[in-house]
Amino acid sequence: MPDAGARAVFHEDFGQRFMVTVDTEEEFDWDAPLDRHKHSVVTVPALRKFQQFCEGFGVVPTYLIDYPVACSPTTAEAIGEAVSQGRADVGVQLHPWVSPPFQEEVTEFNSYAGNLPFELERAKFHALRDRIEQAFGVSPRIYRAGRYGLGPRTGEILRECGIAIDTSVRALFDYSGTGGPNYRDHPLYPYWVDQERSLLELPLTTVFWGPLRQLGSVIYPHMWRAPSMRGVLARAGLLERIPLTPEGISAEEALRGVDIAIDEGLPVLMFSFHSPSLAPGHTPYIRTDEDLDSLYDWWRTLFGHLDRRGVKPVGVADIMSSVTLA
Numbered sequence: 077m078p079d080a081g082a083r084a085v086f087h088e089d090f091g092q093r094f095m096v097t098v099d100t101e102e103e104f105d106w107d108a109p110l111d112r113h114k115h116s117v118v119t120v121p122a123l124r125k126f127q128q129f130c131e132g133f134g135v136v137p138t139y140l141i142d143y144p145v146a147c148s149p150t151t152a153e154a155i156g157e158a159v160s161q162g163r164a165d166v167g168v169q170l171h172p173w174v175s176p177p178f179q180e181e182v183t184e185f186n187s188y189a190g191n192l193p194f195e196l197e198r199a200k201f202h203a204l205r206d207r208i209e210q211a212f213g214v215s216p217r218i219y220r221a222g223r224y225g226l227g228p229r230t231g232e233i234l235r236e237c238g239i240a241i242d243t244s245v246r247a248l249f250d251y252s253g254t255g256g257p258n259y260r261d262h263p264l265y266p267y268w269v270d271q272e273r274s275l276l277e278l279p280l281t282t283v284f285w286g287p288l289r290q291l292g293s294v295i296y297p298h299m300w301r302a303p304s305m306r307g308v309l310a311r312a313g314l315l316e317r318i319p320l321t322p323e324g325i326s327a328e329e330a331l332r333g334v335d336i337a338i339d340e341g342l343p344v345l346m347f348s349f350h351s352p353s354l355a356p357g358h359t360p361y362i363r364t365d366e367d368l369d370s371l372y373d374w375w376r377t378l379f380g381h382l383d384r385r386g387v388k389p390v391g392v393a394d395i396m397s398s399v400t401l402a
Contacts, residue, residue, distance in 0.1 A: 077262060084266040084276055086343050090398045093390035094345040094382055095278070096130065096137045097243060098123075099169055099220065100151075101351060102144040103358040110173050112182050117144050122354035123154040129372060131163055133379045136391035139351075140169035140220045140243075143176070146207040159212050165392045167218035168205055168239070172225075175200045185255035190227020198233050205237055218392050220244050225256055231269050240396050242269065243346060245279040248317060264337070266344055266399075273401055281346045282319040283336045285329075320347045322374040323361040330374070331381055338385055344395070345387065347378075 100123070102115040123139070130137045139159075145151050158164040172189045173182045177199055180186045189197050208216050219234055221227075221244040234242060245259050252258040262279060269275040318325060318333035325333075337345050352358035353371060362368050382388075390398075 078267040078269070078277070082267040082269075083263075084268055084343075085400045086398045087400060090343060092338060092341075092343055092345070092387045093394075094347060094387050095390050095395070096135055097167075097220065097280075097346065097348045098126070098137055098139050099222075099348060099350045100139040100141045100145050101169060101171060101222075102142065102174060103352045106360060110182055110184070110187055112173055112178065115144060115174060117148045117150070119352045119355040119358055120145060120148050120150045121154055123151070123351060126354055127155050127158050127164055129375070131158075133383075133389070135379065135389040136162070136164060138165040138167055138218060138392060140167045140218070141208055141216075142169045142171045142174065142222060143204050143207060144174055145351075146204065146211050152211050156212060159214060162391075162393075165218065166208060166212050166214065167216045167220065167241075167243075167392070168201070168208060169220045169222055170197075170201055170204055171222040172197070172200055175204050177203070187223055188225025188227070188251070188256045189221050190225045190230050190257070191255060192227070194227075194229050194232075197227060197230065198236075201233050201237065217241060217396070218243060223256060224249070224251060224259070231275055235270065235275055239275065241276050241278055241392060243278045243280065245277055246282065246319070247279045248282040248284070249319075264340075264342055276395070276399060278344055278346055278395070280319065280348055281333070281337055281342065281344075282317060283333050283340070285316045285318050285332050285336055320345060321349050322371050323349050323353060323359065327374045327377040330378055334378065334381060334385070334387075338387060344390065345382075 102117050104115040155164050159166050170189045173187055179196055185191055218241040219239045224244050224246045226244045245262050247259055247262045247264050250258045250260045264279055266278050269277050318329050320333055350359055353362045356362050356364050356368055
């Protein structure tokens with residue numbers, strides 16, 4: 077949890093912005109135990125279409141790349157030119173179970189990189205960062221831990237490697253039941269991780285909506301034994317947790333979430349989704365061609381609404397140049 081004085085402040089003309097982040101990763105069976113070998117990268121070419129789509133709206137997407145994707149020659153073919161020309165950003169996403177060196181047992185606990193011994197987490201990060209630099213010819217400046225798995229010393233590794241922004245915190249979510257972090261009480265606003273103000277946290281945006289939303293942080297944790305009650309409250313229009321993602325969240329829900337985030341004055345709205353959703357059949361969210369069409373319609377709807385509300389897209393460089401250090 078950040079200190080009260082850690083909240084980041086942006087220049088007066090920054091206004092409110094939004095960032096689109098893509099967890100750019102291998103395909104695997106989401107319902108099966110994690111496996112070091114059973115994965116593919118067949119959806120990587122679909123990044124090209126999404127990149128072109130974003131450019132049509134003036135959006136600079138941030139691709140957070142993990143090791144199998146960094147090793148695929150089709151990745152640079154799909155988005156390398158956009159990255160080199162500043163039309164896209166690349167960052168690091170560490171899935172430890174598929175990132176060398178392979179010294180740990182593949183378990184759910186170890187799938188959160190921050191649970192690994194410090195030197196192993198560090199070695200995996202270095203190997204991945206170096207691979208991304210080799211593939212794109214640029215040094216990544218932004219990081220997301222796979223499965224949002226920050227650890228107590230992850231920040232040391234990020235600062236050592238020149239990472240300026242972390243976006244691993246998924247506010248209002250709790251992964252401690254499977255050995256991961258608890259972000260239930262973390263703020264939504266950007267904040268400084270360290271006293272030197274060298275590492276900025278941009279939490280993924282999630283808001284509570286409904287008449288009970290001011291009590292959401294109290295009510296939600298008590299429903300973990302009866303998760304169906306969350307659906308009851310949402311259907312009744314009383315309380316709904318809305319992360320800004322097209323995966324499992326309708327456009328209508330996302331629009332409500334965006335309006336709340338804007339009205340609460342968040343300087344940066346952080347969107348995210350998984351790259352295998354850019355082709356049918358690889359995530360639970362996109363099973364058919366119609367589902368894929370709906371995903372693109374979701375983004376059209378959100379981009380249009382954000383534009384009407386005066387919220388402009390932002391990339392990594394603009395964030396870094398717009399945050400104040402005083």
